[in-house]
Amino acid sequence: MGKTKVKKMLFILSKATIENAYAAFVMANGARMEGIESEIFFTFFGLEAIQKKKLNHLHVATVGNPAMHMPTMLGGLPGVEALATKMMKKEMEKLDMPPIGEFLEILSDSGCKLWGCKLAVDMFHLKREDLIDELDDIITIGDFYSRADQEGTHLLFI
């Protein structure tokens, strides 16, 4: 068995580009697979990853993303973002990475807690029913911090 002093990982997802959402999901799921507790707090634009109507339409960022290796102006042309997203999804499917909705189900079934940020939910005028059924609750940042009250807990902002 690999040894680690990490007992619990708390992730804060504030952007719902594909690359950010998958970073949080893979790490949260990976933690559960290692027997580490994990939770994700969806705030600000990160909420799009748990909105029923939006989660299947997340995009990879082609503007202002240096890893795209294309001029920023080109990234902003019509269709470029959609094309890059399509290519990215194809590569992920080859590696058997689940789509966002299925990944959220897997996380929830694995015991990863999923939280919506109350302030952001209010700001975007969202209702509980706009968000995925697997969501554990809508909580404040204070509630979230109180969940870190345990030895070996780490918080990660994505």
Add this chain to the structure above:
Amino acid sequence: MKKVIAQTEIDVNEEGYMTEFSQWSKEICVCLADEQDICMTEKHWEVIEYIHEKHNNEEPLSIRGIKKSGVINIKEFYSLFPGGPLKKSTLIAGIPKPKSCI
């Protein structure tokens, strides 16, 4: 390295995974499970059988695969093998630890 379990000598790596599947038996499996505080039930054996089948067909194991397996769902999988179900079930099943990140 060598390890004696169920009155049998087996070859394991530094993480305790068996390196010679031919040495695996149900008796050894029960003892390996016991070391992980797991008491084998009917359902555990079904999962071990599924894992062996995947291993024989050289198909990679993943949590997503478990979801689609039709043998067990993810919640049950986590409750049967607490503390990391894929790494514990493969250790008990006598096959190498999966290398997948998902």
